[in-house]
Amino acid sequence: MADSNSRSKEVDEWIAKLKPDLQKIANALRDVVFEAEPAITESIKWSRPVYSKRGNICSIDPAKDHLNLGFFNGVNLQDTAGLLEGTGKKLRHIKVRKLEDVRKNEFRELVKYSAMLHTAEK
Incomplete structure (x- = not known):
C-alpha cells in the first residue's frame, strides 16, 4: 500500500461523501x-x-450507482482483458459497480501502461 502521506486530504473528503x-x-x-x-x-x-x-493519467469518476476508473489516454491502452469502454477521441473508462469488480492486476497494468505512455509523449 502507498504511503498515506502521498494521499490527498481533499480526496479523503471526497470519498467520505460517497455512499458506503x-x-x-x-x-x-x-x-x-x-x-x-x-x-x-x-x-x-x-x-x-x-x-x-x-x-x-487517470481519474475516479462518480456516477449514480457506480464509479468509473477513467483513463485520459485510454484510446492508446492495450486492453487485452477488454475492460475499457467509451467512444470518445481519447478517454476510456471501466465501470465498477461493486467491490468484486475491482480487478487489481488488470487495473494496475492499465495504470502503469497509461503512465508510461503519457511520460513517453512528453
Whole structure:
C-alpha cells in the first residue's frame, strides 16, 4: 500500500461523501493506482480525484450507482482483458459497480501502461 502521506486530504473528503458501498470501491481503486505508480500525484480536478504524473493519467469518476476508473489516454491502452469502454477521441473508462469488480492486476497494468505512455509523449 502507498504511503498515506502521498494521499490527498481533499480526496479523503471526497470519498467520505460517497455512499458506503462506493466508498469501499473508491478506496480500492485508489489503492490500485498508488500500487501501480507510487510517485503519482493525487488531487481533485473537475470535482473528482485525478491522478497525475507529468500530466493527467487517470481519474475516479462518480456516477449514480457506480464509479468509473477513467483513463485520459485510454484510446492508446492495450486492453487485452477488454475492460475499457467509451467512444470518445481519447478517454476510456471501466465501470465498477461493486467491490468484486475491482480487478487489481488488470487495473494496475492499465495504470502503469497509461503512465508510461503519457511520460513517453512528453
